[in-house]
Amino acid sequence: MNSFPSLLESIDDLNKVQIDSLLSLSSNLKRNISLPIFDNSQKPIIATSFLENSTRTKHSFAIAVQRLGAMYIDFNAETSSLKKGESLEETFLTLHFQGVNLIIFRSSISNQLSQFRANLPLKIINGGDGINEHPTQALLDLFTLKEICPELKGKSIAIFGDNIHSRVGHSLIKLLPQFGMNVILCGPKHFLPSNQGIPEGVSLSNERDEALSKCDFIYLLRIQKERHQDSSSHGLDSDENYHQKYGFSLAHLKKMNKLIPVLHPGPANIGVEIDSDLIKSSLYKGYSQVENSIPMRMAIIKSMLVNNDKNIGLIHGEKL
Ligand code: CP
16 A cells, blocks of 8 residues: 655655655646546545745646546635734644635745644645755655656756755655666755765765866756845855856857757746756756756645545544
8 A cells, every 4th residue: 555645744744655656646637637627526635835935836737637527725824813812733723623625835944834733733845945855846846857868867957046045956866766867966065965965876076167177967056045045145145156167058058069958847936046048048948947846746636535544633633
């Protein structure tokens, strides 16, 4: 039995068989994307609650829910009783007893969902938590990479930019080595983790062009200023200097003779980590990632709803 978890907080919550199954289901759903999965007699209720801004994640989940034929509600934290001091646990339990089966939750607080691991109020998908993880983005990135190159074993991807503050980066370094990929994290030293504690298959570089020469795929990250303690935390005085040392343009890739795919989770800061000539080129895969987010998120929702978890919404360890 390969039961999907009821809490998807981290890539660590999935095993390789489950990840392979999500890739295969996403691929099928992409081919038959208009087919609803749930009929009227078993319509689950799925909510999003985004306590941080989002364009891609929130709307692709909303579309995925509706394409599956489930009922969608957007829980607005700003106008909810969270603002009157109600706890997140009480909020989730309330939604559970209203019949919500699954919530997709985004927060600026890292690991906020770990508190529910022992006693889950409802099924939860992490839509990005602080600088911790963004597992569904990493899964749709993997789906996109496999579309470009079905056999990833032995291939290298360099993730350029603010690796230390990137929840997407943190999920990718757990996921991609499982598929035999080498991952190079590249950026100024302020944006890189220490050598200790990086997973097997991951290496570090401060030199853009050295990392570029070794990789088959480029993955660009935005400078996550909203998560920095001080505004110059790349240590390079200005975004112009950052662009000079770590930014990418189509012209630069041509000069380096490296016309390889460029991924970006978005939102992109044009003129900082990427130039508009590159975003407008066929090397840029950011829009394929957006497109693939729908079938992958449909696959994740469908897989998580199937398990009949009897431990959801228990009060003091008992069902009411
Ligand atoms: N990639 C991503 O998480 O984008 P949003 O912040 O727009 O959801």
